Amino acid sequence: MTHTLPAIPGTVLFDGQQARKGYALNKMCYSFNAARCREEFVRDEDAYCARFGLNAEQREAIRARNVLQLIAAGGNVYYLAKFAGILGLDVQDLGAQQTGMSKDEFKAMLLAYAH
Amino acid sequence: MTHTLPAIPGTVLFDGQQARKGYALNKMCYSFNAARCREEFVRDEDAYCARFGLNAEQREAIRARNVLQLIAAGGNVYYLAKFAGILGLDVQDLGAQQTGMSKDEFKAMLLAYAH
């Protein structure tokens, strides 16, 4: 049972607990596979979030474009990546944001692993 | 491997071979879970069958309302039951049709199993 194991620092496992919490948020992000849905979201973000029944924490995390908040609200990174797509962010932008680095610093950290 | 076993008389197992053959037909019948789709079918049967890409054998079996033909064309009884629903037929009507009995004869046969 995942949740009784020692936590891995800086890591939230997307287990049943997270999946329950994040269902509405992830369902919305899953819809972004369709270009039409991405456009609808951009056109009226409030209405789109309301349609999927996001709770206040999830709505605020979407508003803030904040990945750590989105994860805390039950978001799964695979679905969140589709939200990031709307914002034109790649996984290095997301990494920089979550680690509090600039993108260049984040990239330099990755490069350093080569040695 | 199902298909190399001795056949059970009067019985077609819905295995991979049938599932491949019947995909379009079963997909159409699955759509009949929605009342709106049942209405569309009734309104324009040809157009509805064409939209799901039924082949000639499947189209003819639907036209004939013939259960054995539908099964031969890859139909699965669970999905076909939804087509039967449109026609107002219950499983005893289907049983009578497939066995070449009247419905009363079919019911009498079932009752006789009690003894």
Next chain:
Amino acid sequence: MANIVGGIATSHVPAIGRAIARNLQEDAYWKPFFDGYKPVQGWLEQARPDVVVVFYNDHGLNFFLDKMPTFSIGAAPEYRNADEGWGIPEVPPFSGDQDLSWHLIDRLIDDEFDVTTCQEMLVDHAFTLPMALCWPDQKWPVKVVPVCINTVQFPLPSAARCWKLGEAVGRAVRSWQSDARVMVLGTGGLSHQLDGERAGFINKDFDLQFMESLIHDPKWATQFSIHELVEKAGTQGVELLMWLATRAALGEQVREVHRNYHIPISNTASGLMVMEPTA
């Protein structure tokens, strides 16, 4: 740890829904069938389950051939019925027990069952009608966890595999940190066949032997391949897999509380058993 208070195995047939809607419980055709459930309702009053794990098979409402799971487990907050294509009367929604759902999912994956998890799930007559036979007022006093076994598309999981699934579900329930009283419900069978020139096939001898086996030799049916089970019980009679999983969940030994068998309801030989674990 949670306690398994007992198991019910019963047939399901869409026609039961129509009979309920039309209040035909006292009708001559239906009375021997509905009367079989009165002792069940009495037993439920003293068994007082809080949660029901339901082994059933979907008939093409929630699953299509684009994504057809062998074993699927509901993990939704709520489960609703839908009309299934023939405008069946709907029943009130069921509350899911998500704690138990996820506990089962965690334990089953750990036990190498490759389940599909469903956080949204429509439940069909195979789920709703047995519930309505147990609680005719349809004010469900229990939460539910649906466990669906594929009987639509071959290859089906073998009887032996379904037995093991039931055993694993039983173990998981008994290891659940909860004081809930858990019931197991298995719905399907007994012998019947809807499709083909053999439509209307029923095998009373086999059914009676199968029911008897659940008490005294519960793994008896696991000796048969799916092909043999279809031959003996009909293409839909193979739904007895749900009975096997239910029986397996109850553990080594059971006491028979109630049994009924009646031919026919619609095209089906209708069976009913209530069992309590004794060991």
Next chain:
Amino acid sequence: MANIVGGIATSHVPAIGRAIARNLQEDAYWKPFFDGYKPVQGWLEQARPDVVVVFYNDHGLNFFLDKMPTFSIGAAPEYRNADEGWGIPEVPPFSGDQDLSWHLIDRLIDDEFDVTTCQEMLVDHAFTLPMALCWPDQKWPVKVVPVCINTVQFPLPSAARCWKLGEAVGRAVRSWQSDARVMVLGTGGLSHQLDGERAGFINKDFDLQFMESLIHDPKWATQFSIHELVEKAGTQGVELLMWLATRAALGEQVREVHRNYHIPISNTASGLMVMEPTA
């Protein structure tokens, strides 16, 4: 009986698709990565596979949490890509080998793997990009069978279970009555993590040890729990499950044909191996 000509294990990263679309193969950042595939293309010319069984993980294109399978197998006539939410360039469709799909499904259910069968299935970058790395002209000379392993939602199947799945797929392929030359492709990993404060985590020592283990001690990684694998390889590094299944399908012993390892591509430590069965 069909013959397994070899296996390729490789990382997949959406950025590879953008690099291909922009023709960046000779760019300084990308060259060490793309150069790793030239020997693979040479090997493929002499291995001449007819069919590829692809172990990959869906990233939320074909599966959502309403119906999330542990193991799913494609049985479609054709598989297409879609834009996945960020307008990735699409590749030409892939022809499915439905005969092999159903043979695998029959054998795996028989071996008590509870697979979900998919007669329609979108395949995402984890499937399409490794194919495009193998065949850069994207004129696929092979038919395909996708085998998808859940890495989206915990509990994931254990490394040991994925190993057994790979073994069973290997057995099934070798028992397939066909003279086809079958290749196995596993895509995912190696160490990386996209989410959380630990985003950007890479573990070179572990990756190198894992790659080495596939040749000399292939079940080495099955000693670890999923939790341990996430700790060592990152939340997405756990995709190495695909490598394990691929290696298991190849049988007892393999010869290493080619290996490449490069840090980083995007956030990922990129690995590549080509192996041929020798026993």
